[in-house]
Amino acid sequence: MVSFERFTMEDGSPIYQQIVLYLKREAVAGRVMDGDELPSRRVLSALLGVNPNTVQKSYRILEEEGLIQSHSGAKSYMVLSGQKLSRVTAELLESEAKAAVRTLKQMGISKEEAMALFSRYWE
């Protein structure tokens, strides 16, 4: 069963996107694997304190990307081939790195300052 223990709500971005990204990141980390059972829409919405429709939107998006399999009436499961995992990993890393680099460059931060910043905030 996929765990949402590490999930924490941020404000700013839509909740359904946060859920989508959470599951993708957990998959990249290897904590969510192919065939893992997902909590039902109702159970997860109660756990996170959000509306079932919001969770449904997340699951629908993931199913459209082929990362979830849902049969009407039955439980939902993760579908994670090696190829899909590679695609998701590359997608997440690129978007994360590009956004950070772009922002810091606009602030006039040098590469050395940026590296030192990340190193410091890593712990």
Next chain:
Amino acid sequence: MVSFERFTMEDGSPIYQQIVLYLKREAVAGRVMDGDELPSRRVLSALLGVNPNTVQKSYRILEEEGLIQSHSGAKSYMVLSGQKLSRVTAELLESEAKAAVRTLKQMGISKEEAMALFSRYWE
């Protein structure tokens, strides 16, 4: 006169927030300085292709933070003491670093992998 040459619209976050962040980053970079004249609400809205009310919202937020001074009927100017600049710099760097580190850690990326990733995407 403050330039918006480097401004590019992203989708995802509100436009008024993008304008606020743009001006803060330009100030941190030193390209926007104390006393600099800002484009009027109408001129900037036409330049960016957005509604004047959206620009007004950005300027109002910046004024509430003390980074802009507006007199009814007259032009608006940046107000950037060294203290304010330090505060903004720290605020932007911390939020940027924290967000990136948090995301990459959830993906199970090691510190070394993360540093290599940033180094590669810096160009």
Next chain:
DNA sequence: CTAACTGTATTATATGACTGATACGGATTG
């Protein structure tokens, strides 16, 4: 002075995100 520009304010409309309530049929379990 006057025209043009400025900041500021108001009202209305539209869309996306989120919530709340409810309903239906399929799948599973006792």
Next chain:
DNA sequence: CAATCCGTATCAGTCATATAATACAGTTAG
């Protein structure tokens, strides 16, 4: 078989974002 869970769908309402159209008073430049 029947109860319960499941996925799926719909409708209504709220809130934030953004647009559009005005309006008015203060400032400034010709």
